[in-house]
Amino acid sequence: MSNFLSASIGRKVFMSLTGLFLISFLSLHLTLNLLLIFDDTGVLFNQAAYFMATNPMIKIMEPILALGFIIHIIWAGWITLDNMRARPQGYASGDQLLKWWAPSKNMFILGGMILVFLILHIFNFWVKLKITGDPLLSKPTGTGIEMHNTYELVKTLFVNFPLYDVLYVIGGILVGLHLSHGFWSAFQTIGLSNINWMKRLKCLANLIGIIFAVGFSAIPIYFLLKF
């Protein structure tokens, strides 16, 4: 088993499985976030946020999710470093086969930029919700139950700070690009692909990439245009 964990394939299996796990989290995250644009009173979103903050299953999943992120990030660095070592000297004429922007060639860079965004995102919301608190959170929610007014926190950020809207749109696009390769690549790595399924998975990966990019970007754009 120990040689499996350090073998190139073993490490990639970690990337693949944590990646798929993170995609499942993102799907939930996007679904709940879209409630922001379907209910301008904020009641739906606040109830969803309250559910996420109080449900015991979610509480159990929270540290596992953090672990998923940490493994995915650390392993990415480890694998990339090793892969760079495999070519001590590069080509003077470069690589003319794949386009320079191809997500598959830039997964580490895209991932790194998503990490920067993630840190910003955590400071914008998670830190305020869980640690420091924010006066906006104590505004009445109109639900009858005492809960954080998370909707107000999101709305204020997106309406008052256009710079954040731009950053969140970029963040959404980065995630979309990352997944347009990551999704099918994860299946390829664990061997769940063949000549027929590869085409389907690639197609699905592009679709997923577009859904996440458009879905996440739509939220700041909506707040900017509507309010």
Next chain:
Amino acid sequence: MADKILNKIYVKVWRQNSAKAKGRFETYTVENISQGNSFLEMIDILNDQLILGGKDPIAFDHDCREGICGMCSLYINGHAHGPDTLVTTCQLHMRKFSEGQTITVEPWRVGAFPVIKDVMVDRTAFEKIQQAGGFVSVNTGGVPDGNTIPISQDDAEEAMDAAACIGCGACAATCKNSSAMLFLAAKVSQFAKLPQGQVEAKRRAKAMYAKMDELGFGGCTNTGACELACPKSISIAHIARLNREYLKAKIAD
């Protein structure tokens, strides 16, 4: 129709006296090259020119010159085997180049393929991977009657597609991670699809994978560059099979 003549082209080629020596690019002018010439014929003409000028000719690998032996290499203008598809360097023609063009010629840049001299690299690493498990060592008996082994046409075709690999190294040379996974996948697949090869499938996948890692090739990140560069168009779907074979073997351990 007669082939067009390229009056003048510039060949910027990597020169390195020995494995340990420090290399450098040198640019040579080559005149009157027919576009009907193959790329290696152009190098031959350049080498004649160098020899007549009292210089050391460029050392490069080549053998059959018809795209089946896997001996030729060269990374030309940012493409393994040059800017044409489904050909090896020996099948590349000068019609792919234009008048006055500078053609950059580099050796495969793979840590596990050290340069021997100039643009010639040592691809023994591929032999080592093959020797780690790319064979059938069980007794398969004498020559059976035709069609006595039931095997579907699809499986036979897929095994043959994988077996088309000539081991030239373009996959590893093109891969941004210098990964030998397409080579490895082809060698595992050509056996995995056939009954004689299935007997040792587990041992084969594990041993060849371990050898590839040991030799310092990078890992696969599924960019798909290898299958585009492969002169035999071997599909990266074989890589999925390789991973499946390996993981099945590991889970069973």
